[in-house]
Amino acid sequence: MITVKNLKKSFDNKPILKGISCEFEKGKTSLIIGQTGSGKTVFLKSLLGLHKHDEGQIIFDNKDIELMNERQKMELKSNIGTVFQGSALFDSMTIEENVMFPLKMFENMSSDEMLDRVNVVLKRVELENSNKKMPSEASGGMQKRVAIARAIVNNPNYLFCDEPNSGLDPKTAIVIDNLIKEITEELNITTIINSHDMNSVMEIGEKIIFLRNGILEWEGSKKNIFKTDNQAVTDFVYSSNLYKKVRKMYLNQ
Amino acid sequence: MTFLHNIGLYILMLQKMFHKPTKWKVMKELILKDTEDTVINSLGIISFVSFFIGGVITIQLALSTTGSFYPDYLVGYATRETIILEFAPTIISIIMAGKVGSFITSSIGSMRVTEQIDALEVMGINSINYLVFPKVIALLLYPFLISIAMFLGILGGMVACVYGGYSTMNAFIEGIQTDFTPFHMTYAFIKSFVFAFILATVPSFHGYYMKGGALEVGKASTKSFIWTSVSIVVFNFLITQMLLG
Ligand SMILES: Nc1ncnc2c1ncn2[C@@H]1O[C@H](COP(=O)(O)OP(=O)(O)OP(=O)(O)O)[C@@H](O)[C@H]1O
Numbered sequence: 001m002i003t004v005k006n007l008k009k010s011f012d013n014k015p016i017l018k019g020i021s022c023e024f025e026k027g028k029t030s031l032i033i034g035q036t037g038s039g040k041t042v043f044l045k046s047l048l049g050l051h052k053h054d055e056g057q058i059i060f061d062n063k064d065i066e067l068m069n070e071r072q073k074m075e076l077k078s079n080i081g082t083v084f085q086g087s088a089l090f091d092s093m094t095i096e097e098n099v100m101f102p103l104k105m106f107e108n109m110s111s112d113e114m115l116d117r118v119n120v121v122l123k124r125v126e127l128e129n130s131n132k133k134m135p136s137e138a139s140g141g142m143q144k145r146v147a148i149a150r151a152i153v154n155n156p157n158y159l160f161c162d163e164p165n166s167g168l169d170p171k172t173a174i175v176i177d178n179l180i181k182e183i184t185e186e187l188n189i190t191t192i193i194n195s196h197d198m199n200s201v202m203e204i205g206e207k208i209i210f211l212r213n214g215i216l217e218w219e220g221s222k223k224n225i226f227k228t229d230n231q232a233v234t235d236f237v238y239s240s241n242l243y244k245k246v247r248k249m250y251l252n253q
Numbered sequence: 254m255t256f257l258h259n260i261g262l263y264i265l266m267l268q269k270m271f272h273k274p275t276k277w278k279v280m281k282e283l284i285l286k287d288t289e290d291t292v293i294n295s296l297g298i299i300s301f302v303s304f305f306i307g308g309v310i311t312i313q314l315a316l317s318t319t320g321s322f323y324p325d326y327l328v329g330y331a332t333r334e335t336i337i338l339e340f341a342p343t344i345i346s347i348i349m350a351g352k353v354g355s356f357i358t359s360s361i362g363s364m365r366v367t368e369q370i371d372a373l374e375v376m377g378i379n380s381i382n383y384l385v386f387p388k389v390i391a392l393l394l395y396p397f398l399i400s401i402a403m404f405l406g407i408l409g410g411m412v413a414c415v416y417g418g419y420s421t422m423n424a425f426i427e428g429i430q431t432d433f434t435p436f437h438m439t440y441a442f443i444k445s446f447v448f449a450f451i452l453a454t455v456p457s458f459h460g461y462y463m464k465g466g467a468l469e470v471g472k473a474s475t476k477s478f479i480w481t482s483v484s485i486v487v488f489n490f491l492i493t494q495m496l497l498g
């Protein structure tokens with residue numbers, strides 16, 4: 001479980017996160033949605049410690065990251081799997097080497113053990129027989145899967161995904177979403193996904209957080225996102241005519 | 254202001270390079286890879302340039318000294334001094350600032366813009382140690398490249414001199430052996446070590462701290478070339494003043 005209290009972050013005196021408080025539960029997939037530029041990536045990177053926050057608290061399972069010593073921070077980091085917005089695969093390494101990387105850096109395993117583990121996770125993301133390909137030879141959807149495989153290879157407790165399905169066709173996007181959701185439940189981990197894709201919201205939105213201009217504007221699940229009368233949420237979620245119709249039908253039922 | 258800020262940032266980078274070292278098993282592979290990318294892959298261009306520039310230096314020295322009262326062996330002597338003292342260590346390093354320097358900046362810079370460096374950091378890896386340290390170690394072999402440049406430069410000079418008919422092989426060889434000061438070699442190698450360190454760290458700095466996208470990677474490479482060559486020229490002056498002046 002991750003608790004965030006009054007998180008603030010600004011760049012060059014321009015506030016980007018203006019005091020965000022929320023909780024992310026274990027075994028659940030939480031979605032952070034919001035328009036481009038609303039601060040989703042900055043929020044996620046603050047949780048990861050890539051941006052140092054100005055104010056507020058970030059608490060991983062009752063431990064404030066500000067109060068952790070170097071060793072505890074390292075331990076926490078090895079417990080977080082991250083999928084970046086652009087996959088961030090190491091392009092000088094093959095797919096297999098990419099997925100093996102965290103094992104090689106942090107685990108004391110023999111090459112055979114590592115390879116077995118890599119093959120297990122590659123199979124989990126449905127990427128068998130691509131071990132020796134370079135990331136540049138893989139399609140966007142494959143790259144996302146490799147990134148997910150790399151993020152979960154050493155059994156993390158937390159999984160952060162920044163727009164794991166951006167740039168993918170709707171069908172593949174949903175496959176990826178569901179994959180992350182299933183993995184979250186299988187491993188019973190705390191997962192946070194950044195997204196601005198309505199399909200993801202409808203598919204896996206157990207818990208949704210809506211950010212707008214660095215403020216947590218709305219919080220709920222996909223069920224009550226239909227009913228909400230928050231203007232900003234409905235403007236964002238029902239921006240397309242299709243969704244407007246779906247909502248009308250849903251409310252009329 | 255930004256200049257001082259960057260100097261500070263550079264020094265901090267050097268400090269961080271030695272913190273929290275990467276596992277030796279992994280580091281070993283990185284060093285081998287960087288040795289290949291920076292040193293081994295530069296052998297061709299350096300040999301080519303040294304041989305022909307050595308030839309040209311000799312021809313020009315010969316043209317301005319023949320037909321006069323200078324002794325025959327002077328061409329060989331002057332070629333040796335020019336190549337050992339200045340051409341091999343300094344000019345080759347500036348060429349390397351273009352070749353190796355822009356390679357380092359663009360490879361680290363593209364890792365920055367595609368969030369690969371962030372990916373290393375969130376895993377708890379000291380990305381500066383992971384990326385920069387192996388390059389510094391690989392470039393410890395740099396003086397070896399410079400000795401090849403010295404050898405081929407002088408050889409090119411000899412070939413040009415003898416086949417161009419400017420003087421005899423014996424006179425040239427006598428020239429190479431005349432008044433040899435071993436300290437000049439020491440001086441050249443001290444310079445090479447300093448330049449190697451600059452070649453590894455200044456381009457890394459420009460790649461590591463760059464901001465923006467693909468276009469900025471190109472700009473960072475250009476900027477890195479300028480600052481690497483400027484640093485080489487400045488340190489060349491300081492070292493020469495200190496050791497020979
Ligand atoms: N390193 C930085 N320095 C300065 N400003 C930044 C930095 N990173 C992000 N910003 C600013 O913070 C704001 C939020 O950016 P962020 O990347 O979090 O948006 P986002 O919600 O992830 O958008 P998208 O959906 O397009 O990914 C933007 O206005 C951006 O310009």
Ligand SMILES: [Mg+2]
Pocket residue numbers: 040041042085162194
């Ligand atoms: Mg983003």
